Amino acid sequence: MLLVLLLLPMCWAVEVKRPRGVSLTNHHFYDESKPFTCLDGSASVPFDQVNDDYCDCKDGSDEPGTAACPNGSFHCTNTGYKPLYISSRWVNDGVCDCCDGTDEYNSGIVCENTCKEKGRKERETLQQMAEVTREGFRLKKILIEDWKRAREEKQKKLTELQAGKKSLEDQVELLRTLKEEAEKPEKEAKDQHRKLWEEQLAASKAQREQELATSAFQELDDDMDGAVSVAELQTHPELDTDGDGALSEGEAQTLLGGDTQTDAASFSDRIWAAIRDKYRSEVLPTDLPSPSAPALTEPKEEQPLGPSQPAEEEDEEEEETEEEEGGEEGEDEDSQVPGEQPKETPPPVVPPQTVSPTEEDKMPPYDEQTQAFINAAQEARNKFEEAERSLKDVEESIRNLEQEISFDFGPNGEFAYLYSQCYELTTNEYVYRLCPFKLVSQKPKLGGSPTSLGTWGSWAGPDHDKFSAMKYEQGTGCWQGPNRSTTVRLLCGKETVVTSTTEPSRCEYLMELMTPAACPEPPPEPPASGNRDEL
């Protein structure tokens, strides 16, 4: 820099004589009074072989101004713009590479000198960039401060929560004990109640059986002699046991337990049980209770779920969540506690319907005493569960806070503000949505469900500039291809906005996000006017 400045007056005054394609800095290597030594020292040639369109030096340094060497460099001064080295193979190839056109001195084409224009544009751009960087960096400092504060607050809250958690835990334990204590008498009372009822049921069932046996006996006892004989039994061929469709004498006798007849008492005690399933009453229809009678029904505390119900509920649930997304913003904010993955809302608790069994065999309501026990236990349970829920909430808040506090938001936490935000970009076909540190998605503009382009993976900039890019991975799988993934490049800007989304390789997306957080510290003082390097 200093050297260049010192040389300045001279340059303005006279054109420094130097071979074509040689930069000012190198011109002293090309002294026409001496043989030329290749810059790599590999050879030495008479000076008139410099730029004679034949390559002598391995490094191409003898032909900076011709295309003779495969590896030479041509220097364009580009006055008004930036100086530039181009491959010397591009000299006189009919393409204007230097804005001053000096690379095409013998190809028959005329290159316009565009350096001034380019320099002007470049300066404008640089100025704009500098302005953006300054402003961006100012904002970045605020962001850093904000995060520092927010982090402290969060830390404080975390400490509070951790303390609160302890007492909550104690309370949960206490309530658990109370609940268990209240449940003991409840269980005893309920068991007692059930036992009574079961006994009652059994008795009434036995009585019904007895009645059936008696009536069957009476039917069978055709001669009404108070005893059923083999012959009488044979009038009921459905009682056939060997499957030949008729009840033989022998079979009948076997049914009668080897006797030729039976009286009413032993009929109902021993024989009725064996034949009741096959026995067809002569008086039709009889309402014989089937032996596989319905299981005992009792009031249940939980709603029994029919097989089709869960599916319906899921549907409902989806609808509900969608609605939630659409409207209730207040809740949205709540549920989007930093660090929390959007959680599935638990299925709404359907109030237990009071079952109204239509059958007679319904357990009678609990007596007052039992019901009181139940109520007490239920209250204890509710209290316990409530406490447990609040503990879980606290634990989750702690987890989230810990996660957020320990998250790598850049060297000074400048990217933290992106944590709970989402940004969208609408293109011709899609709406792209970037929720930094969470996910990227793509949704067709004309409706349709969103496709995941990846969830947060890691910082993905090069080693020296790790925070210049983010990687989102494991998105929806591609047909015959990889899972979708997205790289987000972070660019310095005054505002936070997604500026472009492309898909350079199939299912590998590239997004650009402007953010003040990506603004580097501007040089201490903006350069005065014009850049001295750009002669």
Place this chain on the structure above:
Amino acid sequence: MDAAEKISVEDEAVDKKIFKDCSKIAFYRRQKQRLSKKSTYRALLDSVTEGKESTRFQIINEAAKVPLLAEVYGIEGNIFRLKINEEAPLKPRYEVPDVLTSKPSTVRLISCSGDTGSLVLANGKGDLKCHITANPFKIDLVSEEEVVMSINSLGQLYFEQLQIPPKQSRATKENEEDTSDDTTQENQEELGLWEEKFRNFVDVKDNGPASIGLDFSLHGFEHVYGIPQHAESHQLKNTSDGDAYRLYNLDVYGYKIHDKMGIYGSVPYLLAHKLGRTLGIFWLNASETLVEINTEPAVKYALTQMGPVAAKEKGRSQTDVHWMSESGIIDVFLLTGPTPSDVFKQYSYLTGTQAMPPLFSLGYHQCRWNYKDEHDVKAVDAGFDEHDIPYDVMWLDIEHTEGKRYFTWDKKRFPNPKRMQELLRSKKRKLVVISDPHIKIDPDYLVYAKAKEQGFFVRNHEGGDFEGVCWPGLSSYLDFTSPKVREWYSSLFAFSVYQGSTDILYIWNDMNEPSVFRGPELTMQKNAIHHGNWEHRELHNIYGFYQQMATAEGLIQRSKGKERPFVLTRSFFAGSQKYGAVWTGDNTAEWSYLKISIPMLLTLSVTGISFCGADVGGFIGNPEAELLVRWYQAGAYQPFFRGHATKNTKRREPWLFGEEHTRLIQEAIRERYALLPYWYSLFYSAHVASQPVMRPLWVEFPDELETFSVEDEYMLGSALLVHPVTEPKATVVDVFLPGSSEVWYDSKTFAHWEGACTVKIPVALDTIPVFQRGGSVVPIKTTIGRSTGCMTDSPYGLWVALSTKGSAVGEFYLDDGHSFQYLHQKQFLHRKFSFTSGVLINSCADKRGHYPSKCVVEQILVLGLKKHPSSVTSHSPDGKLDGFWITAQFLT
């Protein structure tokens, strides 16, 4: 990602079941069944008439009763043509038009009847004869008293004469004897005479059975080549039962290798070679064709023979070639050689030579399905400059169009195609865009509406426009077999008609087998109707040929006849070389596909199609860096050099695989550009002298048996031997250097070897084993620019590799690289270099040509000098230096 994928070939074509094997082809079954019954033909020699051009006679077989008409023609350049047709068919049978360049000049054959029952037709000099035996009918091709080929010696002549459809002919049919076995339902199904089923498709044949077949026995031949396109070895293999080489143009995504099924194009032309003679059989038929090959090696005969005379007589090897086609006539050209070079000339005399490509098309082409938008194109283009990798052509696949409507641009992605082309033009680069034969059915699409209105589409069996599914969805297919349709299609390329096109835009014809996604075997129904009421079955294999023809013509016309076209086609037929380049379709990014690219391209090359290539990197899948590098190295030495990748692959521009691999790819592409003067001269030789650019070793060393089966290396012209590395992690390759009197020089290390040996060449990842043959001069460019256009004025070098006798010769061709002025105004330079006794002479090889050039030869490399030269002088006649002169500096 989008609708196209849902209807793409990808999900279907990988399934081989959707393509037929021989057992599913009715005419194959019929010929096999009938030939097993042996009913022989005999020639009625008393019917011989000698016309002005041909000698005609009838042949008849006992079963058929109705005689066939055979015609034998003598054609200039030692070619015989045999035509067999019905004497009076119910309606004309299809004879393939437009393939023969012009009506071949016939030479009068002198008939000298042999003994009774035979007829001898001789050419003027009497060194070539057709010896026709009457019963059983047979033709022997005799060259200098040696029978080199026999036709129908196995009695496989087969000809189904056209019949009246069964419903109309029921009454008359009763008394014909051989109909009885065709009548049962089962038999009808088996024979597929009037109807043939395949999967869900029913092919209703209004013309009924019409297939033909004939056998050729090649005496003393064990090596046959040609009949592309198959993903198979260069030397044709024996076919087992039911596994014939199939010629039927099909869109086979990710085709299986080492398979005889038909893929994108067909050239029904077979070459046979033995020590001392090369022959060609050109079977001019565009319907589905099967070729069976059976080689009996010599040993097998010799061992069974007793006496030495008998052994000599019978001990000859023989290759039998059996051609079968579904329809048309027998029209076969016998190319008698005797050298490979003669056969190439004979074949190109019939079908034309390789079109002279514009110079840019010999550079590197960068393609991908798809460069997304103008911005993407700009970035990729800049990438090449940034990494200092030369390239000439940017390609755009189907996504550049508005909904796959060819001749349009997607306005969102490519809002300003002219601006994009100006960017490319500023670097002297070009653009190629795709144009397929299917036209989206959309009344608002002008191309469709116009074609529809004028009845330019192929029609279906019922008479309406044929409709099939392809990229745009439901589409109709232009009937390129009609001259009117071709003329109209050509006119669409006019700059005023093709919006957004400029003179640096060239064309790529894809899917022109034609590919029809839901059609039988992914192609068009055979009973679709073309111009002249011909069924698709008659001309299926030539459909793609016609599209490329019309496209090339369109590009010529848009420049008012001044500029050479460039058109790449996937489907092709005999003669496609006249219209541009061909590539091997949808290959896969696997080492085996890199390896098979060499025999596949050699086969195309010997059948006239010199401008051929395989997608570098493999179209399907993601190549590892090593494979990609090796593929670039191989591709740099193959005629058409294009990197291409399908839609669901990762990006693979040359600089995306790390610095080291970028450098290796850059190096390979630069080698290509350095050799461009040689490539261009070779293409000129293909263009004017019919010699393939890429040559199997047997072509250059026809007297060396060991070369006949080599397919892992080849010659580029006659000077360079290339042995690409096609194995992963290779550290050494075995290179066979042919020719006992030859000397070979490693093109990089200049190490040299005597010929007729196999040498182990150590290879690193940057090694491309290339050897220069002693006795040759190879012109090169000493400086590489960013595109061929940027290298016009850059200097030349000469690689002079001396033979064992200390001499070398070579040629060099130069013209403006893009126009027809070389042809019409003789604006070209054709020089000859010869080095003898320490003097390199640069002389004119063609005095007709003149072309001013600023170029100099700045470097001459002489390999194999016995002594270090003490001094070097240059001399020019009259002290006047012509446009092309030498500033000599010897490097040894």
